[in-house]
Amino acid sequence: MHTHTHTHTNKRDTVVCLVSGGMDSAVCASIAAAQYDLAFLHANYGQRTELRELHCFHLLASHFGAKHRLVLDLAHFKQIGGSSLLEGDEEVPKVDMNASIGHHIPSTYVPFRNGILLAIAASWAEVLGAKKIFLGAVMQDSSGYPDCRPEFMLAMNQAISAGTKPNTQIEIETPLIHLTKKQIVEQGRILNTPFELTYSCYQHNDFACGACESCVLRLRAFLQAGDKDPIVYQSCVDIHKA
């Protein structure tokens, strides 16, 4: 955790921040914002909740005063396929609040997604002269995605170093990678992360479903941290309708 600020110089280094619009990326951005100027990067890749995530991205970029924004349309993720996140007809799997999550590779896995996003982030970072790429990847308690593991981050750092100009120095920072979801909520509370501007549901664009893997992990994390999740869930809407 880097919370100290530069005292030697007024000019802050710029870092690229990958911001999906979910709670992890928002806490990650809070950590980066304490020390650096921010270049916010977001990808639309044909996921079900694309519009809602993009909306949250812009709200977060404004909140953090990002100096640069770049939104990529990666429709090819849809052409490549291979994930239930991207296929219109297949339902996103529902899980219950006590389910064990993280011991298998879920069907929502988009092959090598972080590899592609980090490669694009590295390209932008080289142009901007940014020294770091912040990514809110979480290994434990989140998923069995191979491209969320520290081994992958180390190898990708090497690839970026070998594949960019000799004087370019870019390092991937994943400050949340060893945290639990509960610890991420606690970290966000300390840093005043605007959780109300984030969205994590894989299923719906209007109200979070509360039943998909991503919703369950989020709700469980706020419960464990003794906090209330400030976003609206479908169950609340249903109660008001009843």
Place this chain on the structure above:
Amino acid sequence: MHTHTHTHTNKRDTVVCLVSGGMDSAVCASIAAAQYDLAFLHANYGQRTELRELHCFHLLASHFGAKHRLVLDLAHFKQIGGSSLLEGDEEVPKVDMNASIGHHIPSTYVPFRNGILLAIAASWAEVLGAKKIFLGAVMQDSSGYPDCRPEFMLAMNQAISAGTKPNTQIEIETPLIHLTKKQIVEQGRILNTPFELTYSCYQHNDFACGACESCVLRLRAFLQAGDKDPIVYQSCVDIHKA
């Protein structure tokens, strides 16, 4: 060089082939075609000669009987900028036939382009169950691009291995990486590479300019190999007009 064919089984493995439409990628595809079924991958990334290269990609895919084709629109390369290949107003540098090429990083460098393309290729390869990614990168005599070097390929292999499913095994193959352009022409002659279906110019869509770095390297290679380049250059057109 792998020119032997499978004798143990009728089913051939599939490989992803990155095909720009230039001579190097066509020779690389000829090498892959001798042993594997082909999945042809092309990227439009807002370069000046995008339409011509895409046309050549499809001609080559038909020639080689590719089983799969995937064309990606990577407009974000244009948003990211940083290369004279992508900027409409800046002229692509002209070089003369005796110029020393390859000892500096040219302004046509797209930051980490091969990193991005290989990451996308890896994603597609994982979905297809493809075992290899063929890339016609050439280190020497071609350019000073950092992401054309063997060190980068090794590091990227590691990143792909660490970032994909445990049972996924994908290896980057760069059969041309240590060849000179002259040797690539000779290799293509042996393998009957259809050079007439390729295009290498960075400057024009109609006829190759004959004056940009890419044209000069190509013309010089055919000259050294004692062959005639079968594509039409602007100088020939000018002579006919005069």
